[in-house]
Amino acid sequence: MSTKNKKVMVVGGGIAGLTAAWELSRFNIDVELIEKTPFLGGYAIQYCCKATDECRQCGACTVEAMLKNVVNEPKIKVHLATDVEKINNSGRFSVDLKKSSYQPVSATEGVIRGYSKNNSPLHVIVDKEKCEENPDAVPEGAVELDTMGFSGKLDVDAVILASGFQPFDAEQKGTYGYKKFPNVVTGMDLERIIRENATVVRPSDGKAAQKIAFIQCVGSRDENLGNLWCSQVCCPYALRMAETIKHKNADAEISIFYMDIQNVGKNYAEFYEKCKTDFRFVRNIPVDVFPMENDSLSMRYMNEEDGLCINEEFDLLVLSVGIMPGPDNNDLSGIFDVGLNEDGFFAGIDKLNSTSTLKGGIFLAGTVAGPKDIAASMAHAGQAASEVIKHLGVS
Amino acid sequence: MAEEAIKLGGKRKSTFLDKVKEILPDGGNLNLCLTCGACSSGCPATGLADMDPRKFLRMAALGMDEEVTKSPWVWMCTGCQRCIYVCPMKIDIPQLVYEARATWPREERPKGILGSCDMALRNDSGSAMGTSEDDFKFVVEDVLEEYQEAQPEFKDMQAPIDKQGAEFFLNQNSREPVTEPDEMPPLWKILHLVGADWTYGSKGWGGENYCMFLADNDSWEHVTRIAAKQADDLGCKVFLNTE
Numbered sequence: 001m002s003t004k005n006k007k008v009m010v011v012g013g014g015i016a017g018l019t020a021a022w023e024l025s026r027f028n029i030d031v032e033l034i035e036k037t038p039f040l041g042g043y044a045i046q047y048c049c050k051a052t053d054e055c056r057q058c059g060a061c062t063v064e065a066m067l068k069n070v071v072n073e074p075k076i077k078v079h080l081a082t083d084v085e086k087i088n089n090s091g092r093f094s095v096d097l098k099k100s101s102y103q104p105v106s107a108t109e110g111v112i113r114g115y116s117k118n119n120s121p122l123h124v125i126v127d128k129e130k131c132e133e134n135p136d137a138v139p140e141g142a143v144e145l146d147t148m149g150f151s152g153k154l155d156v157d158a159v160i161l162a163s164g165f166q167p168f169d170a171e172q173k174g175t176y177g178y179k180k181f182p183n184v185v186t187g188m189d190l191e192r193i194i195r196e197n198a199t200v201v202r203p204s205d206g207k208a209a210q211k212i213a214f215i216q217c218v219g220s221r222d223e224n225l226g227n228l229w230c231s232q233v234c235c236p237y238a239l240r241m242a243e244t245i246k247h248k249n250a251d252a253e254i255s256i257f258y259m260d261i262q263n264v265g266k267n268y269a270e271f272y273e274k275c276k277t278d279f280r281f282v283r284n285i286p287v288d289v290f291p292m293e294n295d296s297l298s299m300r301y302m303n304e305e306d307g308l309c310i311n312e313e314f315d316l317l318v319l320s321v322g323i324m325p326g327p328d329n330n331d332l333s334g335i336f337d338v339g340l341n342e343d344g345f346f347a348g349i350d351k352l353n354s355t356s357t358l359k360g361g362i363f364l365a366g367t368v369a370g371p372k373d374i375a376a377s378m379a380h381a382g383q384a385a386s387e388v389i390k391h392l393g394v395s
Numbered sequence: 396m397a398e399e400a401i402k403l404g405g406k407r408k409s410t411f412l413d414k415v416k417e418i419l420p421d422g423g424n425l426n427l428c429l430t431c432g433a434c435s436s437g438c439p440a441t442g443l444a445d446m447d448p449r450k451f452l453r454m455a456a457l458g459m460d461e462e463v464t465k466s467p468w469v470w471m472c473t474g475c476q477r478c479i480y481v482c483p484m485k486i487d488i489p490q491l492v493y494e495a496r497a498t499w500p501r502e503e504r505p506k507g508i509l510g511s512c513d514m515a516l517r518n519d520s521g522s523a524m525g526t527s528e529d530d531f532k533f534v535v536e537d538v539l540e541e542y543q544e545a546q547p548e549f550k551d552m553q554a555p556i557d558k559q560g561a562e563f564f565l566n567q568n569s570r571e572p573v574t575e576p577d578e579m580p581p582l583w584k585i586l587h588l589v590g591a592d593w594t595y596g597s598k599g600w601g602g603e604n605y606c607m608f609l610a611d612n613d614s615w616e617h618v619t620r621i622a623a624k625q626a627d628d629l630g631c632k633v634f635l636n637t638e
Contacts, residue, residue: 287437
């Protein structure tokens, strides 16, 4: 069958959406890629490379490569700062799009920047007044957020939902003092710190952190929060991150506080054994964090050797936050009439086909359907693309 | 030849943990432990008597009933419930501790707690100091008068006992009227300034309930019912428990 006029909408421009769009374009399918923020790449583009003297297969570089593929592919039309408003299903899907209501969470400057040099535009003006105060600081080619976004209609033959996840909001675990104490950061924050500084620095003073603690399972596997799932990515990202830090600074003292290590992924068993010689693993989840005068953090936990509680000081505390359902899942579930599972992720037909939904023509890719790392998101997106191709009768 | 499969003989005997699970809603989640140890990191009694909440629950789960129930640690737990607050699985360890206390013969329970519960049973004040109704009344009136005179801005302040129809029924740690009477007026002042209509009760004014800490259910209920009945008899709408 001819692929002429076949068109697919992909919702979400993170690694799953990028991969799905790219895979579809390989079959000559036209893709409309909708992204609510002003930048492609999602969370994955914000991650730093975790290579030591060898590649750790974290996948961060593949995101950059995929983003570049997509922006250079004429069959993929990208709509930044755009939301889906409604959709009608009458054979084809008729979709109403609108400018997204996206606002940056914390823009201290008037301009925000994409994480990839392949982002176009790379700089977006979010606060005109601030920019007018200091026009020299506005980079060339910067685009006003107000002028971005697409309002209008599209007709498409299928939809892939790839709207992703949100990192756990660590403020909900109040005793850790996230956002109260500057040197308590999340794994996500640490990715950005390393990407921006090429090394681990303390947010409070910009100095190198020597003594670092990671706390695992923050927000995951938690009945109190209603988040019973394992996020799967936090053990690998924390240990890879710790190895990266250790590789750059052999004197760094790193402690991993955990309940059990989810030993998943290629070569992970071997990698974990190496980690055991490089860091201290403490099988205890700490609870109380107290700020010290020098902005260090004193943490109380039980020492397993003698069963006594001790207070230990750290320069930096990293909370390994998990993968939570995307903030728009409820809205999108209503718009597309596709159900969520009990955890709040989108529900596939079954475990063996987690990319198809009960709604014909609507498919799922990536963390929208549950926790995944970069590689698994890409594989899932590839599977979604092939289900779409089957559905459309394209070959 | 493969050896014969090992057969586990007989029924598993009912353990202390099983019994506690039977009486708690959802079994107190006692079988959901991930052994993460957050309970022990946050517990003020960790390390006392070579015990901590995680160890306590694990030992109970292993059926070490003797070791668990007889540990003096059960009396060192303050019942603050911080372990539940920080537990990712909302496990009710304090209730497990409570039931362990209840397995002790009453006379072998710690003297301080036992004595305080017995004192509270001596009269209807509920006071663990054994303070009588008359003594309480005398101290409250005496202290009130002193403050009304010394601090003219509080000359109209009241501290009524058995005021019929008051909105709030207030109780009082009974150590204060006996040893620290000046600890009482700050709360009176707040209630005065906000214009609250409140009263103490001549019966059931003692707020502490050591019979609860003693894990003596009948006495705990007895002390509680006296206070509740007094509040009802006075027609109070809200019981303000200060302990």
